[in-house]
Each structure stands twice: as structure tokens, then as C-alpha cells.
Amino acid sequence: MDLKELYRDVILDHNRRPRNFGPLVPSDAHAEGHNPLCGDRLTVWLRMSGDRIEDIRFEGKGCAISTASASMMTEAVKGKDKAAVMALYGTVHALLTRQDAVPDASLGKLAALSGVREFPARVKCASLCWHTLGAALERSVDPVSTE
């Protein structure tokens, strides 16, 4: 187990100075994510233009992996449409869980999360923000939503 593989500089940097941090006002949708095992909580806010994410912010309390993952996610998905976001999540998920996954060029900074797969207890920390984003996206396109 190499701690440097997990706590890479880019992760430590996003943990110390999370980007797009704090509520988004006004927003079209938001969702709250909770990891009951470790108590991590975060909220993701979206402003949509059609099915494209025009702006995204998050806020939460969590470990370095969860905070950095959320911060890098907000940078990565801003401007993307829903299909592109879901495709990116698929790539990230494979990176977090599959030993044979090779970081794809489309991942950009997110490739820094590849060390997480050596620490199975921490995969949920890195994926919490993506689940929360998925929930917020569903609400943003759900016509009966009161959001």
C-alpha cells in the first residue's frame, strides 16, 4: 500500500482548497448524499441549460478523498450534457473499482483517483459525489419534481 498513490498532490490540493464550494443560488436542482458508514455528507447544486450543466457547486463535510473527488468532479462536468456526464461517471467508476482499468485521457485530473482502488474501504468516499450528482440530474429533468 503506497499512501502517495492515494494522497496525490492534486487530491491534497483539492481537499485543502475545494473548487466550486458553497451553495449555488439560484439553482434548478440539488441533491444530498450521505455515506452512513463514515458520516460524510455533501450537497450538489445544479443550474441547467436544457440537459447541459451550466453551473455546478457543492458543499459538504468529508474526508480528503470525498472532498477532492467532489471538487474535481464539479470542474470536470461543468458544460457537459447529461449523456456525457454519465459516460464520464462510468469511466471514473471503472477507474475506482477495476484493477485493470487504465486511466483514459478523457479523465483529465480525475485520473488522480486511480490510487483509491488499492483501498477498497475508501471507494465509497470517492463515488459519493457522483451518486449525488446523478440524483440531482434526475430531479432536474423530472417534470413532476418540485425542485
Added chain:
Amino acid sequence: MSAIAPLAAPSTAYDAERVRRDFPILEQMVNGRPLVYLDSAASGQRPLPVLRAVERYETHCHSNVHRGVHALSQAATEAFEGARERVRRFINAGSSREIVFVRGTTEAINLVAQSFGRARLGRGDEILITALEHHANIVPWQMLCEQVGCTLKVAPIDRRGELECDRLLELLSPRTRLVAVAHVSNALGTVLPVKRIVDAAHALGAAVLIDGAQAIPHSRIDVRELGCDFYAFSGHKLYGPTGIGVLYGREALLAAMPPWQGGGDMIRTVSFEKTTYNDLPWKFEAGTPNISGAVGLAAAMDYVESLGVEAIAAHEQRMLKLASDEVSRIPGIEIIGTAAHKASVLSFTMQGCHPHDLGTILDAQGVAIRTGHHCAMPVMTFFDIPATARASFGCYNTEGDVEALIAALGKAREVFS
């Protein structure tokens, strides 16, 4: 409570290195480093005498209890009931009829809630707990409140993690039917003044349940001296197996309580018209029990007494003091729970490094601690933190373990500098 007071040094020096050799699981490498196990408050490890007693039972004695006339059934029954008598002596109960075997502390508390609670409590009645309880001593009472309409009251703690005992006494009233308190806080280590609480509650006619899960490995428990009505604990915190625990209940109370679970072993006669129930304690033990677990628990009690409960407690207090002193010197670390009277639990946070990151960094160096809310979310809310890192010390921990903890924390500071 005098039972957990730091005690005078034993006449012969306590040899933790020798004790450690009784625990084969500790002799392994984790992530390339010698294992340093500092999570005994979550679960203790098992010494060879416990492992051997369980093996001997499984290889020579096992059958079902209270059933057959054949030799193995009698051997199993003798082993199981012998374990009950061993537990009685360990906590100085008046009768083995007062010792009910359960899965663990959680099941013991649920039993009291669903049997004693449902029969005795109703609208207008109150249950009093404290703000530092484990979820196992909160949720069963919330469920009971929903079922019978009684009310849950919570006595506060202060910033050191001490129970505000005077406030608890003010919350006691003739409406209080049950007081349910931890003997030792699992998240903070605080030792509660349970004797004082028992006396005050009894003066107003309330029954008292003590959650002893965290106290049983650190102190000599004498239920008659405490005077409590119920005392609950788990075998695995006392270096015994998982899946076995004990509910002690005063005989007069248990006798008046209705059964909780129905099934085999808890009945005397069954017909479709009328079923009569078994005597104590079997009335509360429906179904085939965890026989080998009880055997292992009895062996664990023998083991702990062979080391001396007081000697273990004194050793753990030395480890706690050493670790607390060293940890406080590390910049950015705050100890959560600084009560004057603590069991060997050291909860803390490190500025800029979330407890889960700490847990991972320590694990990479072979140091096992617990991180999270410790099933005490209200305690975390009180201190306005999501989680803590918790190192806890048992009979086998050495000064070397404390040194490894401190070195690993230094590494965490490096990573998160």
C-alpha cells in the same frame, strides 16, 4: 463508581509482552508492518485458552442442550449451564437464574425494552438516558416510545464529555419508570457514576439498566454492590467470542416479566389451548442457544481473572495516560472526551486531516484504530464533528504499541502538512 478507579500497582509487575503472546492473531504483519491492534473497544481479540475451550467443546462435547438423555447432550448441557454459573460468579449475581444468555448487549437491551418496557410502561411514563449513549441504548427505547406512548428524556453532557449528573437527577421524577445508562461511554471513555444514579432512581421507584459493554473488560463488576436492576454486556469485548452476551436481571423483575421471543426451550408445556412457560432464565432463551459461545465466554472470564481484572485495568490506565500525554504534544490534535475518570479509550481529531484519512494512513502502517461516529451520532453532533479517530487499549497492548501510534500520527501530519 469505584470499580474503575485507577488502582494501586499490583504487587507483581504486569507483563503485557507475555499477555500478548497468548493472542495468536496479534502475531501477524498488516500491510508489511507488525500489527498494532488499538481497536479493543470495538472488539477484543481472543486468547489461546478461549480458542482451545471452544475447540474442545466443538470436538468433544457438542450436541443440543436440555434435550436428550445421551452423553453428548448431557455434556453440552453441563458446559452451557456451567458457563452460566461462571458468569454469575464473575459479576457476583445472587443466582444463576438471573443470568440470561443473549447475542450481545444490543439484544439484552432490546429484551428489556420489549418485555419489561412493553409490560410496564405507557403514556405519561418516562425513560431517562444520557447524551453519551451508544445507539443500542437509544433506539430500542425510541421504538418502545412509539409502541406504548412513553417519552424519552436525555440527560446532557458537558464539553469534557462528563455526564451532568445533577441535571440527570433533576430529570428524575415519579414519572420516570426506567433509567438506562452506559457504565462507560464507548466514544469518549467517560466512566459514569452509576452507583449514584442507581440510588437516586431507586429512591423514586424507577428501575435502572446499565449498558456495561465498555465497562466489563476494564473493571470488576458486582451487580449486587451496584444494586442495578439490569446489567447488559457482550462476550467479545471481554476477549470472548462474538454472538454471546449476557443480560443480568434481578430475579423478582425477570420473574414478573413476560417472555420476549417464543419457541423451543422457553416453554414448559405447549398445547393449542394453552402454553405454559419455562422457569428462569430459560423463559427468555427461545431456540437453540450459542452454546460454544457461552463456553468461550466462561473461558474468557477465567482468563481475565487469571491476569487479574484490577491488574489489567491498572495497565490499561498506564497505556491511556502515556498515549494521551504523547498525543496531546502533536500539533493540531484535539482529544475529544477529557473526563476526569476514563476507561482506556482515546478519541481525537487532527486539524486538516479527516478521521477516515487518519484511519487509512495508520492502517497502511499496521496500526488498527476505529474511525467514524462509533454508533454514537448524538455525541458527534454535540461536539459538532462528523467523526473521531479512536484508539482503545486492552490487556495485550504495550508501550511499543503506543509508540507505533504516535509515529503513525506523525506520518499523517507529514502527508497532510
